[in-house]
Amino acid sequence: MMKKIGLFCVTLALFAGLAGAQENKSGIQAILNHYAARNFTTGAVSQEDLDQILLAGIRSPSANNRQPWLFTVVRSPALARQIVSNNEEGNVLIVISAEGGTSAQILDCALAAQSIYLAAQALGYGSRIYTGPINSINQSLKTQLGLPAGHNAIVLVRVGRVRGNVDAQTAASARAAVNTKVQYK
Ligand SMILES: Cc1cc2nc3c(=O)[nH]c(=O)nc-3n(C[C@H](O)[C@H](O)[C@H](O)COP(=O)(O)O)c2cc1C
Structure with a gap:
C-alpha cells in the first residue's frame, strides 16, 4: 500500500x-512568435479575454510603480474607425494615456502596450501597436474618448480576430541577426 x-x-x-x-x-x-497583425477580420473579442488582456496591461512594471496609465477601450465601430480607418467590426482599440507625457511615462505606457500586445496573441487574437494616430487623437478626439483633464494619449493597441492562414513565420518582417544587435564584454 x-x-x-x-x-x-x-x-x-x-x-x-x-x-x-x-x-x-x-x-x-x-x-x-508574435507578429504585428495586418490580417484583421470581423468578429468579437470576448469580455473574458479582454479582461485578461487588460489585466496584462495593469500588471506591467512602471517606474517607481507609479502606474501612470489609463486604458480606454474603444468598442464603438464609428469611433474606432475615426482612429484607425480600416478597423474591422469587433476589433477593439485600447488607447493608453497618461497625465502629462514625460519620458518615464512614455516608457511605462510602452511596456503596458507590449504586455497587452503579447497577451492578446497568447490568447489567439491578432494585435498591433500604433502610434501613428496619436497626434490626431490628442488634437481632436480627447473629449470623445473621455480622457481625463491633462491626459495625453501615448500609444494604442488594436486587438481582434485574424484570418487563420498567417503565422509569425510567414507574417513577421525579418529581424536583424542576433550578432549585429548583441554584444558581450
Ligand atoms: C512604437 C510602435 C509604433 C507603431 N506604430 C504603428 C502605426 O502607427 N501603424 C502601423 O501600421 N503599425 C505600427 N506599428 C507596428 C510596426 O510597424 C510593427 O510592429 C513592425 O513593423 C514589426 O512588424 P512584424 O512583427 O509584423 O514584423 C508600431 C509598432 C511600434 C512598436
Missing part, C-alpha cells in the same frame, strides 16, 4: 513538473 502511495506521489510530481515546463515554454513562445 505504502509503495502504491509512493508511486502515485512520484507520478503526480512528474506531471506537475511537466505542466510547469509546458507553461514556461508557452510563455517564451508567445514572446518569440
Whole structure:
C-alpha cells in the first residue's frame, strides 16, 4: 500500500513538473512568435479575454510603480474607425494615456502596450501597436474618448480576430541577426 502511495506521489510530481515546463515554454513562445497583425477580420473579442488582456496591461512594471496609465477601450465601430480607418467590426482599440507625457511615462505606457500586445496573441487574437494616430487623437478626439483633464494619449493597441492562414513565420518582417544587435564584454 505504502509503495502504491509512493508511486502515485512520484507520478503526480512528474506531471506537475511537466505542466510547469509546458507553461514556461508557452510563455517564451508567445514572446518569440508574435507578429504585428495586418490580417484583421470581423468578429468579437470576448469580455473574458479582454479582461485578461487588460489585466496584462495593469500588471506591467512602471517606474517607481507609479502606474501612470489609463486604458480606454474603444468598442464603438464609428469611433474606432475615426482612429484607425480600416478597423474591422469587433476589433477593439485600447488607447493608453497618461497625465502629462514625460519620458518615464512614455516608457511605462510602452511596456503596458507590449504586455497587452503579447497577451492578446497568447490568447489567439491578432494585435498591433500604433502610434501613428496619436497626434490626431490628442488634437481632436480627447473629449470623445473621455480622457481625463491633462491626459495625453501615448500609444494604442488594436486587438481582434485574424484570418487563420498567417503565422509569425510567414507574417513577421525579418529581424536583424542576433550578432549585429548583441554584444558581450
Ligand atoms: C512604437 C510602435 C509604433 C507603431 N506604430 C504603428 C502605426 O502607427 N501603424 C502601423 O501600421 N503599425 C505600427 N506599428 C507596428 C510596426 O510597424 C510593427 O510592429 C513592425 O513593423 C514589426 O512588424 P512584424 O512583427 O509584423 O514584423 C508600431 C509598432 C511600434 C512598436
